[in-house]
Amino acid sequence: MNLLSRAAAGERLEREELLQLYRLPLPEVASVAHELRLKRSNPRVxxxxxxxxxxxxxxxxxxxxFCAFYRTRRQADAYVLSFEEIGRKIEELMRIGGRRILxxxxxxxxxxxxxxxxxxxYLKTHYPEVRIDAFSPEEILGLEKLTGRDCEELLTELKEAGLDGLPGAGGEILVDEVRAKAAPARIKSRDWFRILDTAQRLGLYTIATMxxxxxxxxxxxxxxxxQIRAQQDKALREYGQGFAAFxxxxLQTEHTRLKGKAPGATAHxxxxxxxxxxxxxxxxxxxxxxxxxxxxxxxxxALYYGANDFGSTMLEENVVSVAxxxxxxxxxxxxxxxxxxxxGFTPAERDPYYNILxxxxxxxxxxxxxPTPLPLA
Ligand code: SF4
Incomplete structure (x- = not known):
């Protein structure tokens, strides 16, 4: 059997075999990816x-x-939202039927x-029905440095206070050589995995990103x-749960210091x-x-190239859009x-664990x- 037939049959491909996929005609690779997507998730939905x-x-x-979102504390438009302002944003979400914040x-x-x-x-007291996925591994690492405590202790307390899961943001390319050029102070891949592994062990929701x-x-x-696949193998084997999605x-560079210095990626x-x-x-x-x-x-x-999900409404996505x-x-x-x-698919509203609602x-x-656009608080 050739490489694509073995992949279509569900055989696990290793490093050299995966590298060959970059040299094969895209429609053939896409056809296998779509076949696997139809087998691994509800094919109609x-x-x-x-x-x-x-x-x-x-x-x-x-x-x-690569970030155009952040400010130093001295800049005029630096901010920290109050609990009440965050609450008002949650109320806007609830008015359109949403029950999850990122x-x-x-x-x-x-x-x-x-x-x-x-x-x-505060949020769990005022909005008990709203699920909170919050704080990327980078923010948790920042709290480790700030407190001198390790992520297991911090995540345990955050979970007790109401945290439901961690967004897997900050994955980018989990190879430190790439990360060092794009963001020298960025969380290292070892720490990204360490923090998400701990979150998975504690039963928190996570997703993987790239x-x-x-x-x-x-x-x-x-x-x-x-590396993502190996972590998922470990998490499923040892904790019974792993990344809910990928x-x-x-990369978006228009308003960042990487403009003209990183090639970005085309749709192809x-x-x-x-x-x-x-x-x-x-x-x-x-x-x-x-x-x-x-x-x-x-x-x-992309729904014919391996994706089975259209993401989310993301009201007020600020980080990627600003960049x-x-x-x-x-x-x-x-x-x-x-x-x-x-x-050509049936739309289905889901929860963060991909259960259809x-x-x-x-x-x-x-x-x-x-609808007229929501007045954002
Ligand atoms: S991407 Fe996140 S960690 Fe990096 S500068 Fe922006 S806000 Fe800070």
Whole structure:
């Protein structure tokens, strides 16, 4: 059997075999990726989540070269949201039926650990039905440095205070040589895995991420995928749960110090990498299409290159959109449902664990008058 036939049969491909996929015709690689997607997830359905992003502070000391979101504490537009402001953003989400927030910020040394615990307790007291996935591995590492305590203790206390999961942001390419060029002070790959492994052991929700376009080699991309796959094997074997999904997008540099210094990635490269991820990650059933970086049209095509999920509404996505210089800060349910249905799939609203909550009435959703944009608090 040739390489693609073995992949289509579900055989695990190793490093050299995965590297060969970059040299094969894209339609053939995509065809296998789509076949595997149909086998590993509900073949008729494409899922989506109603949620919102909340960036509680933009003050950050890490100063990644690819970030246009962060500020130093002295800049005029540096901020920390109050608990009440965060609460108002949650109320906006609840008005459109969402029950999950993805809350991240910079590494702000002025916020003590108790601030995070108090915030979680405040949110769980006032909005007990809302799930909180918050604080990337970079923020947890910042808290380790701030408190001198290890992540197991910190995550245990955060969980007790109301934390449900950790976004796997900050994965980019988990090869330190790539990370050192893009962001010298960025969390090292060893720490990224250490913190997410601890979170998985403690029963917290996690997802795996990848960003392409730093000028990384194919070998480095494959190394990233193999490390994610190995962590997932370990987590499933030892903790009975691992990454709920894999999300990948392309580097955005328009308003960052990397502008003109990193090549970024075209839609073609994105689609090939997505297809290879679907083939490589035989232990993660859910792969997201990325509408925030490549737009709805490429995201629709991605549904035939290995993705089975359209991501989420992400009300107020600030980090990627600011770096890119576009205003795709959120999607409406109507836009998501329309693009999934138009691509030939049944839209299904899900929870963060990919359990289906409901099948929207597509005709009714499309017949709705497009909502006026939410006034964001
Ligand atoms: S990407 Fe995150 S860690 Fe890096 S500078 Fe921006 S806010 Fe800070």
């Amino acid at each position: 494409v899922t989506y989540l109603i949620d919102r992003n909340i960036n509680y502070t933009n003050i950050c000391t890490v100063a990644c070269n 809350m991240q910020g910079g590494v702000n040394p002025d916020l003590p650990f108790e601030w995070y615990l108090e915030l979680l307790r 960003v392409i376009g730093f000028g990384e080699t194919y070998e480095q991309r494959v190394e990233h995928l193999l 999300a990948m997008w392309t 490269e994105y689609l090939r990498q997505l297809a290879i991820a679907r083939i490589a990650l035989d232990n993660i059933p859910n792969l997201q299409a990325s509408w925030p970086t490549l737009g709805f049209k490429v995201a629709q095509v 890119a210089g576009h205003n795709r800060t959120h999607a409406t349910v109507r836009q998501i449902v329309r693009h999934i249905a138009d691509a 409901r099948y929207p009435d597509v005709e009714a959703v499309l017949a709705e008058k497009p």
